[in-house]
Amino acid sequence: MRFSKNVVLRSICYFVFILSYSTITWTSDSQGRAYGDEWLYFVSDNGTTHVMNFSSIPNDTQDMHFGDAYFYLYTRNNIDKPENLRIPENNMSIESFNFNKSNDIKVITHGWLSGENSKWIQKVKNSLLREYDLNVITVDWSELSKNIIYPYAAFSTRYVGKRVAKLLDALIETYGIGGKNIHLVGHSLGAQIMGYAGMFAIEKIHRITGLDPARPLFEIPEISLDCRLDKSDADFVDILHTCGGIFGYKGSYGHADFFPNNGQPIQPGCSGIRQVAESCSHGRSHEYFEESIEYKYDTGFISFPCESWKKFDVGECKEDPTSMGYNANVKRIGNYYLRTRNESKFAIGNE
Ligand SMILES: *[C@@H]1O[C@H](CO)[C@@H](O)[C@H](O)[C@H]1NC(C)=O
Ligand SMILES: *[C@@H]1O[C@H](CO)[C@@H](O)[C@H](O)[C@H]1NC(C)=O
Numbered sequence: 416m417r418f419s420k421n422v423v424l425r426s427i428c429y430f431v432f433i434l435s436y437s438t439i440t441w442t443s444d445s446q447g448r449a450y451g452d453e454w455l456y457f458v459s460d461n462g463t464t465h466v467m468n469f470s471s472i473p474n475d476t477q478d479m480h481f482g483d484a485y486f487y488l489y490t491r492n493n494i495d496k497p498e499n500l501r502i503p504e505n506n507m508s509i510e511s512f513n514f515n516k517s518n519d520i521k522v523i524t525h526g527w528l529s530g531e532n533s534k535w536i537q538k539v540k541n542s543l544l545r546e547y548d549l550n551v552i553t554v555d556w557s558e559l560s561k562n563i564i565y566p567y568a569a570f571s572t573r574y575v576g577k578r579v580a581k582l583l584d585a586l587i588e589t590y591g592i593g594g595k596n597i598h599l600v601g602h603s604l605g606a607q608i609m610g611y612a613g614m615f616a617i618e619k620i621h622r623i624t625g626l627d628p629a630r631p632l633f634e635i636p637e638i639s640l641d642c643r644l645d646k647s648d649a650d651f652v653d654i655l656h657t658c659g660g661i662f663g664y665k666g667s668y669g670h671a672d673f674f675p676n677n678g679q680p681i682q683p684g685c686s687g688i689r690q691v692a693e694s695c696s697h698g699r700s701h702e703y704f705e706e707s708i709e710y711k712y713d714t715g716f717i718s719f720p721c722e723s724w725k726k727f728d729v730g731e732c733k734e735d736p737t738s739m740g741y742n743a744n745v746k747r748i749g750n751y752y753l754r755t756r757n758e759s760k761f762a763i764g765n766e
């Protein structure tokens with residue numbers, strides 16, 4: 416198995432996590448561990464509730480799961496029959512039957528306790544191939560993401576990001592493709608993986624879309640931007656915030672940051688007890704993204720540059736609309752706000 420204990424233990428960010436966590440422990444108030452600051456409830460794809468405990472970094476590798484990341488290629492010639500892509504040894508060329516070098520590359524990955532076969536990844540892949548002729552590559556890191564000890568899954572993102580970068584390097588080398596033809600999309604911890612992939616890839620990657628990038632152990636406690644997704648990782652980084660301050664980034668770290676319904680829970684249509692409503696809000700980021708694939712420029716999720724939700728909410732920002740999601744304009748920089756409907760179709764266009 417390629418994934419040795421050393422890969423994790425040697426990772427610089429691992430130590431950063433520990434150092435920054437110890438700061439938080441010292442400053443923790445006498446009330447004890449606070450919900451949201453040190454642990455959270457998380458409802459996984461299949462509806463099971465888990466405790467996401469990021470208040471302590473386990474100090475042995477006893478519960479460490481070892482595993483790898485796997486890559487699946489889908490094109491219009493094999494929409495439902497994934498082709499396994501392998502990172503070649505040494506400097507060999509990558510071998511693929513279906514890869515079409517005339518087309519752009521989209522890489523998609525999932526978050527904690529999820530996998531490549533999750534419904535939303537398959538829906539995004541299908542929508543992309545329905546609308547465009549592309550090479551869609553999905554990354555399955557479920558062997559690592561399925562670790563119920565959240566910090567281990569979080570540490571794995573750096574390793575998986577490196578593997579994604581290796582695959583991209585091999586594709587670039589084999590097919591003479593440029594980084595400008597590559598777009599990476601990740602949800603939650605998957606967004607952090609894509610940040611690392613962009614950082615480690617030899618060529619500068621054109622675009623990374625972060626779907627509610629994971630906050631616990633990245634933004635809280637706050638670690639260096641080298642160790643998490645930010646705008647240095649690609650020419651254009653767009654971030655969709657839907658559970659900001661809980662599971663997702665609260666701050667703006669992309670070139671363009673989109674805040675549907677203020678970017679926070681509870682997103683419209685997400686109801687129930689708190690843990691269910693928050694996990695639902697976290698998932699809205701990929702639902703909005705999936706729906707956005709069918710819209711052309713300047714239709715669908717129309718958003719507006721604004722200083723704050725407060726100003727947007729009272730109707731102060733009605734100029735210079737731009738699209739959120741798949742067809743975001745790479746020239747638009749800043750914070751954008753919009754409202755959505757409470758169920759699919761979520762986009763309200765110019766209403
Ligand atoms: C999180 O882990 C710490 C250390 O193991 C433990 O003291 C704490 O009770 C846990 N919190 C929850 C909510 O499980
Ligand atoms: C961490 O290591 C110390 C010393 O080996 C041990 O006493 C402690 O129980 C360990 N904590 C955890 C959470 O494993």
Ligand SMILES: *[C@@H]1O[C@H](CO)[C@@H](O)[C@H](O)[C@H]1NC(C)=O
Nearest residue numbers: 504505506507508587588589
């Ligand atoms: C791999 O290929 C690159 C570019 O073709 C070359 O610079 C590098 O030295 C090669 N590395 C090995 C180990 O063959």
Ligand SMILES: *[C@@H]1O[C@H](CO)[C@@H](O)[C@H](O)[C@H]1NC(C)=O
Nearest residue numbers: 491492515516517518548549
């Ligand atoms: C590769 O993509 C090009 C452009 O989208 C298309 O015209 C061509 O038919 C594709 N080749 C194969 C073998 O599918």
Ligand SMILES: *[C@@H]1O[C@H](CO)[C@@H](O)[C@H](O)[C@H]1NC(C)=O
Nearest residue numbers: 459460461462463528529561
């Ligand atoms: C749901 O997912 C969790 C975590 O991935 C897993 O442990 C559990 O067995 C799954 N339950 C069902 C009913 O599939």
Ligand SMILES: *[C@@H]1O[C@H](CO)[C@@H](O)[C@H](O)[C@H]1NC(C)=O
Nearest residue numbers: 683684685686756757758759
């Ligand atoms: C969405 O809002 C409409 C109108 O307020 C309401 O009738 C409907 O039940 C809501 N749907 C959901 C899923 O919350």
